[in-house]
Amino acid sequence: GDEASGKKLVKETRMIMGTFAEISTYSNDVKNAGAAIDAALNEMERMDALLSNYKKDSELSRVNREAAKAPVPCSEEFLEFIEQSLFFSELSGGAFDITVSPIVSLWGFFNEKGHIPSDEEINRLLPSVSYKNIEIKRNGDKKKPGTVFFKHISTQIDPGAIGKGYAVDKALNVLKKYGIDNACINLGGNIYVLGVSDGKDAWRVGIQHPRYKNEILGYLELKDEATATSGDYERFFEINGVRYSHIIDPRTGKPVNGTIAVTIIAPSGTDVDALSTSVYVLGQEKGLKYLREIPGAEALIACEKGGKIVLYATRGFNEKFTRVENEGK
Ligand code: ADP
Ligand code: MG
Ligand code: MG
Structure with missing residues (x-):
C-alpha cells in the first residue's frame, strides 16, 4: 500500500463459475471495502446461478431444456446476456457463437475426455449450431420482458466464452455502488481494473x-x-x-x-x-x-x-x- 495515503489492501477470493474469483482494492475504509467486495462476489455467484450450464436450476439450463419446444419467458438480465452474445456473433460473422455447445460436447471438452469425431458426426450436429437459431421476442413489458425460442430441436447455449466477462461487469457495478474508486476484479483471468491501485500506481x-x-x-x-x-x-x-x-x-x-x-x-x-x-x-x-x-x-x-x-x-x-x-x- 501507499504509506502517504495510509490505504490498506483489502482482498477476498472465492471459487465461482468453476474458477478463482478475486477482488482487491486499496482503501482507507476497510470495513466498507470488505462489504463491497463481499457484495460484488455475491453478485458473481448470482450470475453463476443465472447462467450456469452445470446447475440444473439455472435460467440457462431451463432455456436449454425447453426453448426448442416453445418460447421460454426469460428475465431481463438473461435476455440482455443473450442479446450481447448475438451482437458479437453478428459482428464476427459467426466466429463467435454461443450455440457451439453440441460440438464442444462431441469433442469431449465438457467431460475432459478428448475424442476426435468423424466428419459425419460433426456434419450431423452442425445444423443445430448457429446463433440464427436463437429467436428473441421482446414484449416491451417490465414484468414479462420477453422470450427465447430455439428454431432447431438440438440447439443448446454454452455461456463459456462470455459469461465470466459478463459477471465481471456486474461485480464492477456493485463495487461502484459502494463508492469504491480503485479495484482489480479477476474471474478466471477475465479482469477489470478500476482506477489506480493505491492512489498513484x-x-x-x-x-x-x-x-x-x-x-x-x-x-x-x-x-x-x-x-x-x-x-x-x-x-x-x-x-x-x-x-x-x-x-x-x-x-x-x-x-x-x-x-x-x-x-x-x-x-x-x-x-x-x-x-x-x-x-x-x-x-x-x-x-x-x-x-x-x-x-x-x-x-x-x-x-x-x-x-x-x-x-x-x-x-x-x-x-x-x-x-x-x-x-x-
Ligand atoms: P475460457 O475457457 O478461458 O473462458 P474462452 O472465453 O475463450 O476461454 O471460452 C472458451 C469456451 O467457450 C469453450 O470452452 C467452449 O465452451 C466455448 N466455445 C468454444 N468455441 C467457441 C466459439 N467459437 N464461440 C463461442 N463459444 C465457444
Ligand atoms: Mg471468451
Ligand atoms: Mg472466457
Whole structure:
C-alpha cells in the first residue's frame, strides 16, 4: 500500500463459475471495502446461478431444456446476456457463437475426455449450431420482458466464452455502488481494473506465457478497462502429438489451429471475453479487421509458426504492455 495515503489492501477470493474469483482494492475504509467486495462476489455467484450450464436450476439450463419446444419467458438480465452474445456473433460473422455447445460436447471438452469425431458426426450436429437459431421476442413489458425460442430441436447455449466477462461487469457495478474508486476484479483471468491501485500506481496484470507454464510474456498497466486471454494452453487435449484446443470454429465444427493465444484490452469485461474468443477463431488478419469495429479494443495475438511463437500487438496494446525476458521453462 501507499504509506502517504495510509490505504490498506483489502482482498477476498472465492471459487465461482468453476474458477478463482478475486477482488482487491486499496482503501482507507476497510470495513466498507470488505462489504463491497463481499457484495460484488455475491453478485458473481448470482450470475453463476443465472447462467450456469452445470446447475440444473439455472435460467440457462431451463432455456436449454425447453426453448426448442416453445418460447421460454426469460428475465431481463438473461435476455440482455443473450442479446450481447448475438451482437458479437453478428459482428464476427459467426466466429463467435454461443450455440457451439453440441460440438464442444462431441469433442469431449465438457467431460475432459478428448475424442476426435468423424466428419459425419460433426456434419450431423452442425445444423443445430448457429446463433440464427436463437429467436428473441421482446414484449416491451417490465414484468414479462420477453422470450427465447430455439428454431432447431438440438440447439443448446454454452455461456463459456462470455459469461465470466459478463459477471465481471456486474461485480464492477456493485463495487461502484459502494463508492469504491480503485479495484482489480479477476474471474478466471477475465479482469477489470478500476482506477489506480493505491492512489498513484496503475494496476499491473501479468500475461501468461502460452508455452512456459511458470513465466509471463509481460505485463499490462491498465486503468478503467478490462483484459482477458483465450489460449490453447489451459483446456486442450493431445492425440498423437496434435493439440486440440477447446475453442471451436462454429462454421466447421473443428478446433481452431494456428492461433495459440489472444489477449484483448477493451472497455468492458463482456467485450474482452467475447472478443478474445472471436479473434482467436478469426485469426490475425480477419481478427484485427473485426477489432477495428470496437472502439477502445486492442489485441496481442500469439501464433505458432514452424515451432516458433510469433507475437503481434496493436499499437494501442504496446503502449500499455511491457515485455519481459523469458527463460523458457
Ligand atoms: P475460457 O475457457 O478461458 O473462458 P474462452 O472465453 O475463450 O476461454 O471460452 C472458451 C469456451 O467457450 C469453450 O470452452 C467452449 O465452451 C466455448 N466455445 C468454444 N468455441 C467457441 C466459439 N467459437 N464461440 C463461442 N463459444 C465457444
Ligand atoms: Mg471468451
Ligand atoms: Mg472466457
